[in-house]
Amino acid sequence: MLSRRIIACLDVRQGRVVKGVRFRAHRDMGDILDVARRHRDAGADELVFYDIGASPEGRSVDRTWIERIAGFLDIPFCVAGGIRSVADARRVLHAGADKVSVNTPALEAPDLIDALANEFGTQCVVVGIDSRRAADGDWRVFSHTGDAARIREQPQRTLDWLVEAQRRGAGEIVLNCMDADGVRQGFDIEQLAAARALCDVPLVASGGAGSIAHFSEVFRLADVDAALAASVFHSGAVAISALKQALAAEGMEVRGAC
Amino acid sequence: MRVAVIDAGGANLGSVCNALQRLGAVPVPTADARLIEGCERVILPGVGHAAAAMARLHASGLVALLRALRQPLLGICLGMQLLFEHSEEGDVDCLGLLPGQVRRLQPAPGIRIPHMGWNRLRLRDAGSLLEGVGEGEPCYFVHGFAAPVTSDCVAWCSHGQAFAAVVQRGHTAGVQFHPERSGATGARILANFLSGALACG
Numbered sequence: 415m416l417s418r419r420i421i422a423c424l425d426v427r428q429g430r431v432v433k434g435v436r437f438r439a440h441r442d443m444g445d446i447l448d449v450a451r452r453h454r455d456a457g458a459d460e461l462v463f464y465d466i467g468a469s470p471e472g473r474s475v476d477r478t479w480i481e482r483i484a485g486f487l488d489i490p491f492c493v494a495g496g497i498r499s500v501a502d503a504r505r506v507l508h509a510g511a512d513k514v515s516v517n518t519p520a521l522e523a524p525d526l527i528d529a530l531a532n533e534f535g536t537q538c539v540v541v542g543i544d545s546r547r548a549a550d551g552d553w554r555v556f557s558h559t560g561d562a563a564r565i566r567e568q569p570q571r572t573l574d575w576l577v578e579a580q581r582r583g584a585g586e587i588v589l590n591c592m593d594a595d596g597v598r599q600g601f602d603i604e605q606l607a608a609a610r611a612l613c614d615v616p617l618v619a620s621g622g623a624g625s626i627a628h629f630s631e632v633f634r635l636a637d638v639d640a641a642l643a644a645s646v647f648h649s650g651a652v653a654i655s656a657l658k659q660a661l662a663a664e665g666m667e668v669r670g671a672c
Numbered sequence: 673m674r675v676a677v678i679d680a681g682g683a684n685l686g687s688v689c690n691a692l693q694r695l696g697a698v699p700v701p702t703a704d705a706r707l708i709e710g711c712e713r714v715i716l717p718g719v720g721h722a723a724a725a726m727a728r729l730h731a732s733g734l735v736a737l738l739r740a741l742r743q744p745l746l747g748i749c750l751g752m753q754l755l756f757e758h759s760e761e762g763d764v765d766c767l768g769l770l771p772g773q774v775r776r777l778q779p780a781p782g783i784r785i786p787h788m789g790w791n792r793l794r795l796r797d798a799g800s801l802l803e804g805v806g807e808g809e810p811c812y813f814v815h816g817f818a819a820p821v822t823s824d825c826v827a828w829c830s831h832g833q834a835f836a837a838v839v840q841r842g843h844t845a846g847v848q849f850h851p852e853r854s855g856a857t858g859a860r861i862l863a864n865f866l867s868g869a870l871a872c873g
Contacts, residue, residue, distance in 0.1 A: 416831055535816075538720075640789070
């Protein structure tokens with residue numbers, strides 16, 4: 415049976431791992447290689463590297479650190495940030511990444527999703543969606559979320575964009591619930607469950623993890639395939655080994671919990 | 673040991689080469705027939721589309737070479753699917769080194785496609801390529817198509833349906849998961865391939 419995945423997310427800026435709260439005030443968390451190795455050894459099923467400066471600054475993701483990571487990592491990893499073209503994606507994948515995740519560039523040019531899926535297969539193509547409840551009560555997509563000064567609300571409803579992204583060839587969706595992000599009060603179960611109902615490909619919950627109970631809750635109540643977190647893993651507030659043991663004790667299929 | 677890693681336009685070339693280096697082998701990423709013939713092992717990796725990959729192999733003149741290889745050959749993910757007779761992905765004839773048809777995995781309630789993540793190996797024949805690998809060990813899968821469980825299947829996996837996870841027939845082998853991304857279990861299987869688990873043809 416397929417395991418529920420625990421994904422550690424590393425927000426990367428200039429080769430360092432950083433973490434912001436509600437997408438602001440980034441704090442240095444250490445060298446990218448050290449943090450990646452620590453999470454791998456702790457039992458993370460997968461790592462995601464978000465080059466959070468790339469999209470807002472309008473540049474492509476830097477591949478030198480991807481090659482460093484790929485040289486030692488023996489679990490899958492995905493790279494996000496600044497991938498605007500098939501050529502960008504090819505560079506990242508050839509540097510050793512398993513998947514590419516597109517967010518702002520896919521909003522600006524949705525055909526990018528089709529092009530990536532046609533070139534590399536849907537299984538390589540992750541679409542990241544940053545979403546929060548807008549003034550009218552609907553969930554809306556936000557772009558340029560790597561830079562507080564440039565965050566923009568998009569016209570799309572989150573759930574409409576999720577359906578379109580799948581139709582265009584997204585092989586996985588990461589739904590980052592911005593209202594919950596960084597505040598450790600739990601995942602946005604309501605939004606994730608609504609997304610799950612429309613999402614036929616793997617769905618990754620992001621934003622809000624604060625405790626082991628939050629992970630259990632999001633798997634049970636929103637039926638997501640994976641849950642992603644950053645700061646609770648960096649700080650050790652949630653130990654991945656203890657998290658997996660707790661999930662296994664509840665009868666969930668997880669990797670490496672004995 | 674020099675290991676040819678065939679460049680058929682797939683995207684996981686780098687990670688396969690890295691995994692080989694971690695095991696002390698010398699990866700030779702290439703689409704050149706002479707270079708491939710000079711290597712002691714051949715790996716056919718693959719991320720992408722079956723018809724596109726077969727078109728690239730034909731364009732590079734490698735189809736006949738792969739069919740006639742005498743050194744051990746390991747197909748990874750799409751590369752394993754290409755070992756079979758035919759794939760539904762692009763309705764394409766493949767290398768035909770193993771009997772069977774590769775078909776699309778079918779979605780069902782709770783069964784999302786692509787099959788993406790860690791899943792357990794179920795052993796049918798624990799010999800050679802799976803030496804030292806235990807029942808139920810997890811490996812990392814990413815695929816939307818799969819090969820059937822035939823007499824060549826030495827380990828299977830289940831995602832809504834049973835499919836071949838590891839195949840082996842003479843000096844030809846394949847793994848549906850990504851050994852280069854499957855932690856210690858994947859490294860063990862690659863090491864078995866390098867150390868002579870498969871007889872030369």
